[in-house]
Amino acid sequence: MRVSVIARRMQWLTLWCAVVTTAGLIAFWFLLSDAELDRNLRTFLAGPAPGGQLLVSMPYRLLGLAITSVATALLVSGLMQAHRLFAALAGGAVLTLETAVRLRRVALVVTAFSVVVPLTKTLLAMTLASTAANGPYMVVIITFGDVMLGLLLAIAWAMVEAARVAQENEGFV
Numbered sequence: 001m002r003v004s005v006i007a008r009r010m011q012w013l014t015l016w017c018a019v020v021t022t023a024g025l026i027a028f029w030f031l032l033s034d035a036e037l038d039r040n041l042r043t044f045l046a047g048p049a050p051g052g053q054l055l056v057s058m059p060y061r062l063l064g065l066a067i068t069s070v071a072t073a074l075l076v077s078g079l080m081q082a083h084r085l086f087a088a089l090a091g092g093a094v095l096t097l098e099t100a101v102r103l104r105r106v107a108l109v110v111t112a113f114s115v116v117v118p119l120t121k122t123l124l125a126m127t128l129a130s131t132a133a134n135g136p137y138m139v140v141i142i143t144f145g146d147v148m149l150g151l152l153l154a155i156a157w158a159m160v161e162a163a164r165v166a167q168e169n170e171g172f173v
Helices: 002-030 034-045 058-090 097-128 144-170
Strands: none
Touching (some): 058 097
């Protein structure tokens, strides 16, 4: 009963997050003033700020939307997989093939997302920096910490649920 209640809440929370993320991406690129967008992009990039002002006119906003859409699509895809996973858990399907597949998909999306975000930041910095034409770039970004964290969380969650079901089934044997 408790798992069902929590799963239903998480089901709606993941759906809400997917909608807000999508709307937020569009609002970020098209509703902020040039100064606000420049400031927020510098915060998002959170590395060495590119010299000069960032290019934030409409063509660059469209490029920025296209660049960030890949990471956002991954995030929304993961949230929707989690939404379906929680729906199955709320319906009582704890260790079924469906939940295992959904859990694996969530783990894959988390892994892909943790690789795509640093690449997105780099591509945004190179595209929107007004000094981007000043020289060649060499970019090497690998973040295994986030990748391992995502995989570890997914595996741990599956193991905990398996242990709970095994413990419940001990009484029947």
